[in-house]
Amino acid sequence: MRHNRIVLLGFSGAGKSTVARKIASHCNFSVLDTDKMLEERYKISVYDIFEKYGENVFRQLEYKILVKALQQDNVVIATGGGAPCFFDSMKLINEVAFSIYIEMAPKSLALRLLHAKVTRPLTKHKTEEELVAFVTEQMEERKHIYKQAHLTVKGENFDLQDVLQNLIIQNSVKL
Ligand code: S3P
Numbered sequence: 001m002r003h004n005r006i007v008l009l010g011f012s013g014a015g016k017s018t019v020a021r022k023i024a025s026h027c028n029f030s031v032l033d034t035d036k037m038l039e040e041r042y043k044i045s046v047y048d049i050f051e052k053y054g055e056n057v058f059r060q061l062e063y064k065i066l067v068k069a070l071q072q073d074n075v076v077i078a079t080g081g082g083a084p085c086f087f088d089s090m091k092l093i094n095e096v097a098f099s100i101y102i103e104m105a106p107k108s109l110a111l112r113l114l115h116a117k118v119t120r121p122l123t124k125h126k127t128e129e130e131l132v133a134f135v136t137e138q139m140e141e142r143k144h145i146y147k148q149a150h151l152t153v154k155g156e157n158f159d160l161q162d163v164l165q166n167l168i169i170q171n172s173v174k175l
Contacts, residue, residue, distance in 0.1 A: 003170060004029075004073050005097035009146055011139060012081040012120055013112035014102040014155045020078040022160050027167070033078045038065045046080070050121035059086045070096050085145045094148060098170055100163065101149035106135040108156055 006023060008016040017033055024031045035046050038061055042049070049058045062083055069077045070092065077097070084090040084099075093099050104112075110131035113123050122138075123131060146152075151166055153159070 003098035004075075005070065006076045006167065007070075007093050007097045007099045008076065008078050008102060009084050009093075009099055009149050010081065010102035010155065011104065011109050011135065011142070011146075012123065013109045013116060014081075014104045015158065016078040016081075016102055019100075019102060019158060019160075019163075020076045023163065023167070024076040026160070026164055027074075027076070029074045029076050030072070031078065032069045032072060032075050034062060034065050034069055034083055035080045037069060038062060041065065047119060047121050063087050063089060067092070082142075085142050090145050090148050094150065098167065099149040099151070101146045101152045102155040102158070103146070103152050104155035106139050107132055109135045109139075 006027075006029070008020050008023075010016055017031075020031045020033070023029070038049075039045055042061060044052075046058065049061065059082070062080060063086060066077075066079065066083055066089055069075070079093075084093060110128060113120065113131055113135070114128055123134065126134060150170065151163070153163055
C-alpha cells in the first residue's frame with residue numbers, strides 16, 4: 001500500500017509543525033495543520049473555542065477537521081496534541097495514513113512550552129514545575145495512543161534523513 005498521507009502526532013511543543021514542513025518539502029506534499037484548518041473554517045482561535053465553548057466542543061470540531069484533512073492526498077498533516085486521543089481518531093489515522101509519533105520527554109516539552117510564543121489553552125498560566133507535572137500526567141494518559149503510531153522518532157534529536165528512509169521503505173515516498 002502506498003501512503004500518500006503522513007500524519008504527525010505528539011504533545012504540544014514536540015515540533016510537529018516544523019517536522020511537517022521539512023518532510024513535506026522533501027516529498028513535494030502540502031502541509032496541513034488541524035488547528036489552523038479549524039481556526040480558518042470556524043473563524044475563531046483555538047484559544048477562544050476553549051474559553052467560550054469548552055474542551056468538548058473543541059474536540060468535536062477538531063475531529064471533523066481531522067476527518068477532512070485525512071481525505072486529502074499528498075499531504076503531511078500536523079495534528080493538535082490531543083487530536084489522536086479522542087473518538088476513534090487514532091484508528092482512523094492508522095487506516096488511511098502513515099503515522100509518525102514525535103516523542104519527547106515531559107521535561108523538554110515543559111521547557112519548550114514555557115518559552116513558546118503561542119499561548120495554549122491547556123498550559124496557560126503554569127509555572128515550570130506545574131508544567132512538568134501537567135505534561136507528565138497528560139503523557140501517562142496519552143502515550144498508549146501515541147505509541148500506536150507506525151513510527152516513533154525522538155524529538156530531541158530528530159533525524160530527518162532517518163525518517164525519510166523509513167518513509168521510502170514504507171512506500172510513502174518515491175525514490
Ligand atoms: C492541544 C494541543 C494544541 C491544540 C489545543 C489542544 C492538546 O495543539 O490543539 O490547544 O490537547 O494537547 P498543539 O499540539 O499544536 O499545541
